[in-house]
Amino acid sequence: xxxxxxxxxxxxxxxxxxxxxxxxxxxxxxxxxxxxxxxxxxxxxxxxxxxxxxxxxxxxxxxxxxxxxxxxxxxxxxxxxxxxxxxxxxxxxxxxxxxxxxxxxxxxxxxxxxxxxxxxxxxxxxxxxxxxxxxxxxxxxxxxxxxxxxxxxxxxxxxxxxxxxxxxxxxxxxxxxxxxxxxxxxxx
Amino acid sequence: xxxxxxxxxxxxxxxxxxxxxxxxxxxxxxxxxxxxxxxxxxxxxxxxxxxxxxxxxxxxxxxxxxxxxxxxxxxxxxxxxxxxxxxxxxxxxxxxxxxxxxxxxxxxxxxxxxxxxxxxxxxxxxxxxxxxxxxxxxxxxxxxxxxxxxxxxxxxxxxxxxxxxxxxxxxxxxxxxxxxxxxxxxxxxxxx
Numbered sequence: 001x002x003x004x005x006x007x008x009x010x011x012x013x014x015x016x017x018x019x020x021x022x023x024x025x026x027x028x029x030x031x032x033x034x035x036x037x038x039x040x041x042x043x044x045x046x047x048x049x050x051x052x053x054x055x056x057x058x059x060x061x062x063x064x065x066x067x068x069x070x071x072x073x074x075x076x077x078x079x080x081x082x083x084x085x086x087x088x089x090x091x092x093x094x095x096x097x098x099x100x101x102x103x104x105x106x107x108x109x110x111x112x113x114x115x116x117x118x119x120x121x122x123x124x125x126x127x128x129x130x131x132x133x134x135x136x137x138x139x140x141x142x143x144x145x146x147x148x149x150x151x152x153x154x155x156x157x158x159x160x161x162x163x164x165x166x167x168x169x170x171x172x173x174x175x176x177x178x179x180x181x182x183x184x185x186x187x188x
Numbered sequence: 189x190x191x192x193x194x195x196x197x198x199x200x201x202x203x204x205x206x207x208x209x210x211x212x213x214x215x216x217x218x219x220x221x222x223x224x225x226x227x228x229x230x231x232x233x234x235x236x237x238x239x240x241x242x243x244x245x246x247x248x249x250x251x252x253x254x255x256x257x258x259x260x261x262x263x264x265x266x267x268x269x270x271x272x273x274x275x276x277x278x279x280x281x282x283x284x285x286x287x288x289x290x291x292x293x294x295x296x297x298x299x300x301x302x303x304x305x306x307x308x309x310x311x312x313x314x315x316x317x318x319x320x321x322x323x324x325x326x327x328x329x330x331x332x333x334x335x336x337x338x339x340x341x342x343x344x345x346x347x348x349x350x351x352x353x354x355x356x357x358x359x360x361x362x363x364x365x366x367x368x369x370x371x372x373x374x375x376x377x378x379x380x
Contacts, residue, residue, distance in 0.1 A: 010364040014338060015193035016345045023197060027208045037215045038371050038378065044219045045320045046339045051222040054311040057236055058218040062243045063211050071205045072250055 001031050013039055195259040202250055210250075214243050217260060221267050228271035238274050242267040316377060323373040327366055334359055335366035 005025065009032060011017035026032050037056070044050050201209035222239045229235045246266050253262055324332055330352070337343045337351060348359045 006368070007361065007364040010367050011345075011360050012194060014345065014363065015191065016360065019194065019197040023201060023209070026212065027201070027206065033212070033215070035371070036212060038374065039367055040216050041219065041316070041374070041378075042320060042367060042370050043339045045317055046324075046336070048317075049220045049223055050313045050317065051219060051226050051235070052313050053232060054219060054313060054316060055236075056215070056218070058222060058239050058243065059211060059214040061240050062214045062247075065240070065244055066207055066210065066247060069207075069244075069247065071207060072203055072247070 001029065001035065005032065006035060009035060010039065191260065192258050196255060199250065199253065199255070199259060202247075210247055213259070217263060218243075220260070221263065224264065224267055225271045228268070229274060234274065238271050239267065241274075242270040245270060311377060316374060319374050319377055320370055323370040324366075327369055331362050331366040331369070334362035335370075338363050 008017050008022055009026065012019060012022045012026075013036070026036060037059075041050075041054075195213065198209045198213050202213075218239065221242060222235055225238045225242070226232070226235045229238050242263070246263050249266070253259070324335070327335070333352060334348060337348045338345075343351070345356045345359045345363075348363075349356045352359065
């Protein structure tokens, strides 16, 4: 083993030399392996890491014992996609969707007489901002809860509430167990 | 940090099926682990057996080593657990119930026990230490500073270059020359 190789080995021990070529030599060259051992012994000695008696028996015996061991071939690391950051977003989006649709459908049901202009009648010349329809104020004389339509809505609401309650306890995977069904009822 | 880089390269090789790379890790850490185990297991030959067992366990568990911690930290834990298990087994063994000779033949590491019977083959720590310290004393100041900053303070070459106000290449050369000088003093002891 020449001086240059030994200097490279010294740097390799300190993690300051690119390893692949050095490792190949180190693994197969006995004299290099002995130098590796002595250089580490110097370090152990200076750091006071030496046992009372020094021998190379451990490495010799481990090497012998491992001859009969099956060779390690570790599987390559396959990075799994991390869904965690997106799970919260998905849940929040779903809840928002449920909330928007329930408000929208409630508005639609509560304002049946709002005359939405028919598509055929309107010509869209420029982009228009979406306006929520004004909630219609019912005449005080007519009690909303008495109409057949509102009774039907109330029954439907109750049904949905019960359904969501049981569904969340059913151990069924999906978004509904985490979402609350929200309904709006206009107060008289 | 520097240790971590070299260890990682060796571990990668072992994981690719090169058992010989593991020998280098054993050679590197054997003295440190024997020293550690000796704090738990007083008997010297038992300490060597426990160390050997710890290294074999580490080899078998290496596919599970993810490299989150340094290899030595991981190995340290394995060695401490192996030593503790050894002590637990010893404490359960009834007093006076010694191994008979046929049993010894079947124990893993029985070879080590036999080799232990020749104490003159073992080098005493104090002898080696005084030789190394003498060699360090005899070194020129720049080599002595470089090797001490590296081995005792654990500084990188770049940090040593900054402390000593010289190029990294000079640091590399000084550390190597220091090692060479110390090695030449200790070699006769090891060969004997």
